[in-house]
Amino acid sequence: MRITQGAFSFLPDLTDEQITRQVQYCIDNGWAVNLEFTDDPHPRNTYWDMWGHPMFDVADAAGVLYELNECRKVYGDSHYIRLSAFDASHGWESVKLSFIVNRPKAEEAGFWLQRSEGQGRNIRYTTHPYATRKPEGERYT
């Protein structure tokens, strides 16, 4: 099941050229670009790891792509990588754009939906990524 998170997620994955143009747009707006990776695809997982520092002082998108490719060398086969752009200007101080730039090479197994029946035929739903049944680092290998 193909994970959809962040912007553009219902489009085919962006090519590097398309990523470059999005990044240049972020840089030109003065946003700091960050790279993060994880192998826990749950949509409520806020604990993605950062790759390096936020890139505040990169003038050209090639600098970010360079770092993305470094990150892919290490995590590209087994992890999701996302790119996010943070607008630090007063009043915003939040992420303006975030999208997936890398998927694990192994199949994306998707989610198991758990229904718990409660009182009065109430049902509570929980989702578990199949991937997270394995320990971190072994999920997509």
Place this chain on the structure above:
Amino acid sequence: MSSAEAATPEVEEETAETAIDLRAEYESSGVKEVLEELDRDLIGLAPVKKRIRETAALLLVERARKRLGLAHQTPTLHMSFTGNPGTGKTTVAMKMADLLHRLGYVRKGHLVTVTRDDLVGQYIGHTAPKTKEILKKAMGGVLFIDEAYYLYRPENERDYGQEAIEILLQVMENQRDDLVVILAGYADRMDRFFESNPGFRSRIAHHIDFPDYSDDELLHIAEHMLDEQNYSLTPAAEAALKDYIEARRRQPHFANARSIRNALDRARLRQANRLFENAEGPLDAAALSAIDETDIRASRVFTGGLNGAKGGEEGGSA
């Protein structure tokens, strides 16, 4: 028949250009402007200016060939600037970045100036992130590595400089569209550096040598600098500055135009003191702008000079 005739003009509109006016390109790209600025702002440096003009011509032609669909290669643009301190290497590098930007060979045109300490770390695992940080910052522009030969320390085989060199070489080779590297430093040390690092030598296409300035040129440069700041030399001060240049050149830490800039900074300081201590009544613009003989002659250069003087700030170092 008639339908074919009717179609012809449309086809012509669709086809690519068939001729390019280099003169017009030269002006519209802004290359002309940069080269004129170079001529205006930098005194002397005839061989350097000539080389830059040639490089600009090559790049303009290369760009035109590309547009006409002729065989073309992305030219190797990495360069080395050799010469003594204060001969204008950093200044010219800035103009070069501007030039490459206007010709479309770098996307942003900024100059990032670094030395060994910015690239090489202090402990294992420190160097690669530092070097990459700088490379990222410089992408889209020009990376200027001053005294590049310090990256290579053959006397220490575990030196972390080697790691920075390897990363640099890789990016210089694989990301030629993203970054232009200029190595700068003394000519003899740079030669030795290239001898032991053939990887660099083979990746650098343009070697530009910056000669020392003559006494006349230095005087000219001084006048140019003062003029930019709305100062001028009295005739006696001009004579004093000539003597100064002659004497300064023979003293340690002489750094061509930079020594002149520092000398002028000091002269302005002395002038201000002189005016403040001695002036009676209001001063007009001419008085506030005139550097006088005493402002120059009070320099230590005339009294035993900088020999043995600690710090040698008057000359500035590399």
